[in-house]
Amino acid sequence: MAWKESHKQVSRERILTAAAKLFTHKGFDQVGIDDVMQTAGMTRGAFYAHFSSKTELYEQAIINAGLAAAAHFNEGKLSLDELINRYLSQAHLRSNDIRCPLPCLVSDMAHEDERVKHTYTKILKGFTQHLDAITEGKSNADTVLLQAVLLIGGMAVARSITDEKLSKKILSVCSEAAKNAAAN
Protein backbone atom coordinates (compact mmCIF):
# COMPACT_ATOMS: atom_id res chain seq x y z
CA MET A 1 0.00 0.00 0.00
CA ALA A 2 2.70 2.46 1.01
CA TRP A 3 4.59 1.36 -2.08
CA LYS A 4 1.82 2.23 -4.45
CA GLU A 5 1.07 5.52 -2.77
CA SER A 6 4.67 6.67 -3.01
CA HIS A 7 4.87 5.49 -6.61
CA LYS A 8 1.92 7.67 -7.51
CA GLN A 9 3.55 10.58 -5.72
CA VAL A 10 6.72 10.06 -7.74
CA SER A 11 4.80 10.06 -11.01
CA ARG A 12 2.93 13.18 -9.98
CA GLU A 13 6.19 14.93 -9.17
CA ARG A 14 7.65 13.95 -12.54
CA ILE A 15 4.61 15.40 -14.29
CA LEU A 16 4.77 18.60 -12.24
CA THR A 17 8.48 19.06 -12.87
CA ALA A 18 8.04 18.57 -16.61
CA ALA A 19 5.06 20.91 -16.65
CA ALA A 20 6.84 23.62 -14.64
CA LYS A 21 9.72 23.60 -17.09
CA LEU A 22 7.58 23.52 -20.23
CA PHE A 23 5.04 26.11 -19.09
CA THR A 24 7.69 28.60 -17.98
CA HIS A 25 9.47 28.19 -21.31
CA LYS A 26 6.57 28.07 -23.74
CA GLY A 27 3.47 29.34 -21.96
CA PHE A 28 0.12 27.65 -21.45
CA ASP A 29 -1.27 27.30 -24.94
CA GLN A 30 1.86 26.14 -26.70
CA VAL A 31 2.32 23.21 -24.34
CA GLY A 32 0.20 20.11 -24.87
CA ILE A 33 -0.59 17.40 -22.36
CA ASP A 34 1.25 15.13 -24.76
CA ASP A 35 4.42 17.21 -24.41
CA VAL A 36 4.22 17.18 -20.64
CA MET A 37 3.61 13.45 -20.37
CA GLN A 38 6.31 12.55 -22.86
CA THR A 39 8.81 14.72 -21.00
CA ALA A 40 7.71 13.01 -17.80
CA GLY A 41 8.23 9.62 -19.45
CA MET A 42 4.61 8.57 -19.68
CA THR A 43 1.77 8.61 -22.19
CA ARG A 44 -1.28 10.84 -22.49
CA GLY A 45 -3.77 8.43 -20.97
CA ALA A 46 -2.05 8.36 -17.60
CA PHE A 47 -2.47 12.08 -17.10
CA TYR A 48 -6.01 12.10 -15.75
CA ALA A 49 -5.13 9.76 -12.90
CA HIS A 50 -3.25 12.73 -11.45
CA PHE A 51 -4.98 15.91 -12.57
CA SER A 52 -8.55 16.64 -13.60
CA SER A 53 -7.70 19.14 -16.34
CA LYS A 54 -4.89 21.01 -18.03
CA THR A 55 -5.81 24.15 -16.12
CA GLU A 56 -5.48 22.39 -12.78
CA LEU A 57 -2.05 21.16 -13.85
CA TYR A 58 -1.11 24.71 -14.84
CA GLU A 59 -1.99 26.06 -11.43
CA GLN A 60 -0.02 23.38 -9.61
CA ALA A 61 2.90 23.70 -12.00
CA ILE A 62 3.16 27.44 -11.43
CA ILE A 63 3.36 26.86 -7.69
CA ASN A 64 5.97 24.19 -8.30
CA ALA A 65 7.99 26.54 -10.50
CA GLY A 66 7.75 29.28 -7.90
CA LEU A 67 9.03 26.99 -5.16
CA ALA A 68 11.85 25.73 -7.36
CA ALA A 69 12.86 29.28 -8.23
CA ALA A 70 12.71 30.33 -4.59
CA ALA A 71 14.96 27.44 -3.61
CA HIS A 72 17.36 28.21 -6.44
CA PHE A 73 17.63 31.95 -5.84
CA ASN A 74 17.93 31.53 -2.11
CA GLU A 75 20.62 28.88 -2.17
CA GLY A 76 23.36 29.80 0.25
CA LYS A 77 21.45 32.56 2.06
CA LEU A 78 22.31 35.36 -0.31
CA SER A 79 22.41 39.05 0.47
CA LEU A 80 20.05 41.34 -1.42
CA ASP A 81 22.76 42.38 -3.86
CA GLU A 82 23.74 38.79 -4.51
CA LEU A 83 20.11 37.83 -5.10
CA ILE A 84 19.68 40.68 -7.58
CA ASN A 85 22.86 39.66 -9.40
CA ARG A 86 21.72 36.09 -9.65
CA TYR A 87 18.15 36.91 -10.66
CA LEU A 88 19.15 39.33 -13.40
CA SER A 89 21.99 37.16 -14.67
CA GLN A 90 22.59 35.79 -18.15
CA ALA A 91 22.30 32.33 -16.62
CA HIS A 92 18.72 33.02 -15.54
CA LEU A 93 17.93 34.77 -18.81
CA ARG A 94 18.74 31.64 -20.80
CA SER A 95 18.22 28.92 -18.23
CA ASN A 96 17.21 25.57 -19.68
CA ASP A 97 15.81 24.49 -16.35
CA ILE A 98 12.66 25.60 -14.57
CA ARG A 99 12.50 29.38 -14.66
CA CYS A 100 10.91 31.83 -12.24
CA PRO A 101 7.25 31.95 -13.31
CA LEU A 102 6.87 35.65 -12.46
CA PRO A 103 8.62 37.11 -15.53
CA CYS A 104 7.87 34.11 -17.74
CA LEU A 105 4.11 34.34 -17.35
CA VAL A 106 3.52 37.96 -16.42
CA SER A 107 1.58 38.97 -19.52
CA ASP A 108 0.02 35.52 -19.92
CA MET A 109 -1.94 36.04 -16.70
CA ALA A 110 -4.20 38.62 -18.34
CA HIS A 111 -5.81 35.80 -20.35
CA GLU A 112 -6.14 33.29 -17.53
CA ASP A 113 -9.06 32.76 -15.17
CA GLU A 114 -9.24 34.31 -11.72
CA ARG A 115 -8.13 31.17 -9.95
CA VAL A 116 -4.82 31.02 -11.83
CA LYS A 117 -4.30 34.78 -11.46
CA HIS A 118 -4.84 34.38 -7.74
CA THR A 119 -2.13 31.74 -7.59
CA TYR A 120 0.20 34.07 -9.46
CA THR A 121 -0.63 36.85 -7.00
CA LYS A 122 0.32 34.63 -4.08
CA ILE A 123 3.66 33.81 -5.69
CA LEU A 124 4.34 37.51 -6.24
CA LYS A 125 3.56 38.23 -2.59
CA GLY A 126 5.90 35.44 -1.54
CA PHE A 127 8.57 37.04 -3.70
CA THR A 128 8.15 40.50 -2.15
CA GLN A 129 8.06 39.01 1.35
CA HIS A 130 11.35 37.31 0.64
CA LEU A 131 12.86 40.55 -0.61
CA ASP A 132 11.62 42.19 2.54
CA ALA A 133 13.00 39.48 4.82
CA ILE A 134 16.42 39.46 3.16
CA THR A 135 17.00 43.15 3.98
CA GLU A 136 16.22 42.59 7.66
CA GLY A 137 14.06 45.61 8.26
CA LYS A 138 16.25 48.06 6.36
CA SER A 139 13.63 48.27 3.63
CA ASN A 140 9.96 49.22 3.33
CA ALA A 141 6.93 48.10 1.35
CA ASP A 142 7.38 50.62 -1.45
CA THR A 143 11.05 49.84 -1.97
CA VAL A 144 10.38 46.14 -2.08
CA LEU A 145 7.62 46.56 -4.69
CA LEU A 146 9.89 48.69 -6.82
CA GLN A 147 12.62 46.08 -6.64
CA ALA A 148 10.17 43.34 -7.55
CA VAL A 149 9.05 45.23 -10.66
CA LEU A 150 12.65 45.88 -11.67
CA LEU A 151 13.57 42.22 -11.32
CA ILE A 152 10.45 40.78 -12.95
CA GLY A 153 9.99 43.51 -15.55
CA GLY A 154 13.68 43.74 -16.35
CA MET A 155 13.95 40.00 -16.96
CA ALA A 156 10.70 39.88 -18.94
CA VAL A 157 11.68 42.76 -21.23
CA ALA A 158 15.25 41.46 -21.66
CA ARG A 159 13.86 38.09 -22.77
CA SER A 160 11.35 39.56 -25.19
CA ILE A 161 13.81 41.22 -27.58
CA THR A 162 16.28 40.06 -30.22
CA ASP A 163 18.96 42.70 -29.59
CA GLU A 164 21.38 40.93 -27.26
CA LYS A 165 23.39 44.01 -26.48
CA LEU A 166 20.29 45.94 -25.46
CA SER A 167 19.13 42.94 -23.47
CA LYS A 168 22.32 42.93 -21.40
CA LYS A 169 22.10 46.67 -20.94
CA ILE A 170 18.57 46.36 -19.57
CA LEU A 171 19.67 43.73 -17.06
CA SER A 172 22.57 45.85 -15.82
CA VAL A 173 20.52 49.05 -15.58
CA CYS A 174 17.77 47.27 -13.63
CA SER A 175 20.30 45.57 -11.43
CA GLU A 176 21.87 48.85 -10.45
CA ALA A 177 18.54 50.54 -9.90
CA ALA A 178 17.27 47.68 -7.73
CA LYS A 179 20.37 47.84 -5.54
CA ASN A 180 20.05 51.61 -5.17
CA ALA A 181 16.29 51.57 -4.58
CA ALA A 182 16.58 51.60 -0.81
CA ALA A 183 18.52 54.86 -0.86
CA ASN A 184 15.66 56.96 -2.21
Added chain:
Amino acid sequence: MAWKESHKQVSRERILTAAAKLFTHKGFDQVGIDDVMQTAGMTRGAFYAHFSSKTELYEQAIINAGLAAAAHFNEGKLSLDELINRYLSQAHLRSNDIRCPLPCLVSDMAHEDERVKHTYTKILKGFTQHLDAITEGKSNADTVLLQAVLLIGGMAVARSITDEKLSKKILSVCSEAAKNAAAN
Protein backbone atom coordinates in the same frame (compact mmCIF):
# COMPACT_ATOMS: atom_id res chain seq x y z
CA MET B 1 -9.92 50.76 -59.93
CA ALA B 2 -9.14 53.41 -57.35
CA TRP B 3 -12.44 52.55 -55.70
CA LYS B 4 -11.62 48.91 -55.35
CA GLU B 5 -8.14 49.60 -54.12
CA SER B 6 -9.32 51.93 -51.43
CA HIS B 7 -12.11 49.55 -50.46
CA LYS B 8 -9.56 46.81 -49.91
CA GLN B 9 -7.48 49.16 -47.83
CA VAL B 10 -10.49 49.98 -45.66
CA SER B 11 -11.18 46.28 -45.07
CA ARG B 12 -7.55 45.66 -44.26
CA GLU B 13 -7.57 48.48 -41.73
CA ARG B 14 -10.72 47.11 -40.11
CA ILE B 15 -9.08 43.70 -39.77
CA LEU B 16 -5.90 45.23 -38.35
CA THR B 17 -7.78 47.37 -35.84
CA ALA B 18 -9.82 44.40 -34.65
CA ALA B 19 -6.71 42.22 -34.45
CA ALA B 20 -4.71 44.85 -32.55
CA LYS B 21 -7.43 45.10 -29.94
CA LEU B 22 -8.02 41.36 -29.59
CA PHE B 23 -4.34 40.36 -29.55
CA THR B 24 -3.40 42.95 -26.94
CA HIS B 25 -6.28 41.82 -24.76
CA LYS B 26 -6.13 38.06 -25.15
CA GLY B 27 -2.76 37.15 -26.65
CA PHE B 28 -1.97 35.23 -29.79
CA ASP B 29 -3.29 31.75 -29.10
CA GLN B 30 -6.59 32.68 -27.54
CA VAL B 31 -7.67 34.75 -30.53
CA GLY B 32 -9.02 32.96 -33.58
CA ILE B 33 -9.19 34.27 -37.11
CA ASP B 34 -12.94 33.89 -36.69
CA ASP B 35 -12.93 36.32 -33.75
CA VAL B 36 -10.90 38.86 -35.67
CA MET B 37 -13.04 38.72 -38.78
CA GLN B 38 -16.32 38.85 -36.88
CA THR B 39 -15.12 41.88 -34.95
CA ALA B 40 -14.11 43.43 -38.26
CA GLY B 41 -17.58 42.69 -39.65
CA MET B 42 -16.60 40.01 -42.14
CA THR B 43 -16.41 36.23 -42.34
CA ARG B 44 -13.50 33.86 -42.13
CA GLY B 45 -13.13 33.23 -45.84
CA ALA B 46 -12.29 36.84 -46.63
CA PHE B 47 -9.24 36.82 -44.40
CA TYR B 48 -6.76 35.30 -46.81
CA ALA B 49 -7.35 37.98 -49.41
CA HIS B 50 -5.50 40.29 -47.00
CA PHE B 51 -2.99 38.22 -45.05
CA SER B 52 -1.20 34.98 -45.84
CA SER B 53 -1.32 33.58 -42.32
CA LYS B 54 -2.31 34.29 -38.75
CA THR B 55 1.32 34.95 -37.85
CA GLU B 56 1.65 37.61 -40.54
CA LEU B 57 -1.49 39.26 -39.18
CA TYR B 58 -0.02 39.14 -35.69
CA GLU B 59 3.12 40.93 -36.78
CA GLN B 60 1.19 43.67 -38.58
CA ALA B 61 -1.31 43.99 -35.72
CA ILE B 62 1.45 44.52 -33.17
CA ILE B 63 2.85 47.34 -35.26
CA ASN B 64 -0.64 48.77 -35.56
CA ALA B 65 -1.18 48.57 -31.79
CA GLY B 66 2.17 50.22 -31.18
CA LEU B 67 1.33 53.11 -33.48
CA ALA B 68 -2.12 53.52 -31.93
CA ALA B 69 -0.61 53.54 -28.43
CA ALA B 70 2.05 56.03 -29.48
CA ALA B 71 -0.61 58.35 -30.89
CA HIS B 72 -2.76 57.97 -27.79
CA PHE B 73 0.00 58.52 -25.25
CA ASN B 74 1.45 61.42 -27.16
CA GLU B 75 -1.80 63.28 -27.68
CA GLY B 76 -1.33 66.91 -26.78
CA LYS B 77 2.47 66.84 -26.63
CA LEU B 78 2.76 65.70 -23.05
CA SER B 79 5.67 66.28 -20.72
CA LEU B 80 7.50 63.24 -19.38
CA ASP B 81 5.62 63.35 -16.08
CA GLU B 82 2.29 63.61 -17.86
CA LEU B 83 3.18 60.69 -20.12
CA ILE B 84 4.13 58.58 -17.11
CA ASN B 85 0.87 59.49 -15.36
CA ARG B 86 -1.15 58.55 -18.39
CA TYR B 87 0.73 55.33 -19.13
CA LEU B 88 0.52 54.03 -15.58
CA SER B 89 -3.09 55.11 -15.10
CA GLN B 90 -6.11 53.05 -14.13
CA ALA B 91 -7.59 53.99 -17.51
CA HIS B 92 -4.73 52.29 -19.33
CA LEU B 93 -4.76 49.35 -16.92
CA ARG B 94 -8.36 48.52 -17.81
CA SER B 95 -8.68 50.06 -21.26
CA ASN B 96 -11.23 48.38 -23.49
CA ASP B 97 -9.56 49.83 -26.55
CA ILE B 98 -6.26 48.91 -28.18
CA ARG B 99 -3.61 48.66 -25.50
CA CYS B 100 0.12 49.26 -25.70
CA PRO B 101 1.53 45.94 -26.94
CA LEU B 102 4.72 46.23 -24.90
CA PRO B 103 3.29 45.23 -21.50
CA CYS B 104 0.47 43.15 -22.99
CA LEU B 105 2.74 40.81 -24.90
CA VAL B 106 6.04 41.03 -23.04
CA SER B 107 6.15 37.42 -21.84
CA ASP B 108 4.35 36.10 -24.90
CA MET B 109 7.34 37.05 -27.05
CA ALA B 110 9.45 34.27 -25.55
CA HIS B 111 7.28 31.76 -27.44
CA GLU B 112 7.13 33.59 -30.77
CA ASP B 113 9.46 33.25 -33.72
CA GLU B 114 12.39 35.58 -34.36
CA ARG B 115 10.53 37.68 -36.89
CA VAL B 116 7.80 38.63 -34.43
CA LYS B 117 10.32 39.21 -31.66
CA HIS B 118 12.23 41.50 -33.97
CA THR B 119 9.08 43.54 -34.58
CA TYR B 120 8.55 43.78 -30.83
CA THR B 121 12.16 44.93 -30.42
CA LYS B 122 11.62 47.73 -32.92
CA ILE B 123 8.53 48.91 -31.06
CA LEU B 124 10.46 48.93 -27.79
CA LYS B 125 13.21 51.00 -29.41
CA GLY B 126 10.62 53.43 -30.72
CA PHE B 127 9.25 53.71 -27.20
CA THR B 128 12.64 54.48 -25.66
CA GLN B 129 13.43 56.96 -28.43
CA HIS B 130 10.21 58.75 -27.66
CA LEU B 131 11.06 58.86 -23.95
CA ASP B 132 14.43 60.24 -24.91
CA ALA B 133 12.99 62.88 -27.23
CA ILE B 134 10.38 64.04 -24.72
CA THR B 135 13.04 64.98 -22.16
CA GLU B 136 14.92 67.11 -24.69
CA GLY B 137 18.43 65.99 -23.89
CA LYS B 138 18.06 66.11 -20.13
CA SER B 139 18.16 62.33 -20.03
CA ASN B 140 20.57 59.57 -21.05
CA ALA B 141 20.32 56.04 -22.46
CA ASP B 142 20.43 54.32 -19.07
CA THR B 143 17.74 56.50 -17.55
CA VAL B 144 15.46 55.99 -20.49
CA LEU B 145 15.85 52.20 -20.35
CA LEU B 146 15.08 52.22 -16.65
CA GLN B 147 11.96 54.28 -17.23
CA ALA B 148 10.84 51.96 -20.02
CA VAL B 149 11.15 48.91 -17.75
CA LEU B 150 9.26 50.69 -14.98
CA LEU B 151 6.41 51.61 -17.33
CA ILE B 152 6.20 48.30 -19.15
CA GLY B 153 7.02 46.07 -16.18
CA GLY B 154 4.86 48.07 -13.79
CA MET B 155 1.84 47.85 -16.04
CA ALA B 156 2.41 44.17 -16.83
CA VAL B 157 2.74 43.17 -13.17
CA ALA B 158 -0.19 45.35 -12.10
CA ARG B 159 -2.38 43.64 -14.70
CA SER B 160 -1.32 40.13 -13.76
CA ILE B 161 -2.63 40.10 -10.19
CA THR B 162 -6.03 39.92 -8.51
CA ASP B 163 -5.24 42.20 -5.56
CA GLU B 164 -6.52 45.59 -6.72
CA LYS B 165 -5.02 47.51 -3.85
CA LEU B 166 -1.59 46.05 -4.51
CA SER B 167 -2.07 46.72 -8.21
CA LYS B 168 -2.66 50.43 -7.59
CA LYS B 169 0.27 50.54 -5.22
CA ILE B 170 2.55 49.09 -7.89
CA LEU B 171 1.44 51.71 -10.41
CA SER B 172 2.06 54.58 -8.00
CA VAL B 173 5.45 53.29 -6.87
CA CYS B 174 6.60 52.80 -10.45
CA SER B 175 5.25 56.17 -11.44
CA GLU B 176 7.21 57.92 -8.75
CA ALA B 177 10.37 55.98 -9.48
CA ALA B 178 10.14 56.71 -13.22
CA LYS B 179 9.78 60.42 -12.56
CA ASN B 180 12.75 60.42 -10.19
CA ALA B 181 14.91 58.25 -12.40
CA ALA B 182 16.69 61.16 -14.02
CA ALA B 183 17.90 62.44 -10.65
CA ASN B 184 20.13 59.45 -9.93
Added chain:
DNA sequence: GTCTATAATCGGATAGAC
Protein backbone atom coordinates in the same frame (compact mmCIF):
# COMPACT_ATOMS: atom_id res chain seq x y z
C1' DG C 1 -13.28 40.73 -52.47
C1' DT C 2 -16.43 38.36 -49.83
C1' DC C 3 -19.22 34.64 -49.07
C1' DT C 4 -20.43 29.46 -47.78
C1' DA C 5 -18.71 24.97 -47.38
C1' DT C 6 -15.21 21.85 -46.46
C1' DA C 7 -10.71 19.77 -45.92
C1' DA C 8 -7.12 18.63 -42.69
C1' DT C 9 -5.14 18.83 -38.31
C1' DC C 10 -4.48 19.27 -33.65
C1' DG C 11 -5.45 18.94 -28.71
C1' DG C 12 -8.22 17.98 -24.54
C1' DA C 13 -10.70 14.50 -22.51
C1' DT C 14 -12.72 9.65 -22.06
C1' DA C 15 -13.15 4.31 -22.35
C1' DG C 16 -11.57 0.02 -21.57
C1' DA C 17 -7.70 -3.56 -21.50
C1' DC C 18 -3.99 -4.96 -18.57
Added chain:
DNA sequence: GTCTATCCGATTATAGAC
Protein backbone atom coordinates in the same frame (compact mmCIF):
# COMPACT_ATOMS: atom_id res chain seq x y z
C1' DG D 1 -1.77 3.47 -12.49
C1' DT D 2 -0.49 3.21 -17.09
C1' DC D 3 -1.31 1.87 -21.54
C1' DT D 4 -3.67 2.09 -26.48
C1' DA D 5 -7.48 3.63 -29.02
C1' DT D 6 -10.97 6.83 -29.83
C1' DC D 7 -14.31 10.64 -29.55
C1' DC D 8 -15.16 15.35 -30.09
C1' DG D 9 -14.74 20.21 -30.49
C1' DA D 10 -12.06 23.91 -32.17
C1' DT D 11 -9.11 26.13 -35.56
C1' DT D 12 -6.14 27.09 -39.59
C1' DA D 13 -6.32 27.10 -44.23
C1' DT D 14 -8.32 26.12 -48.92
C1' DA D 15 -11.95 25.64 -52.81
C1' DG D 16 -15.35 27.38 -55.48
C1' DA D 17 -19.76 30.20 -56.14
C1' DC D 18 -21.15 34.97 -56.74
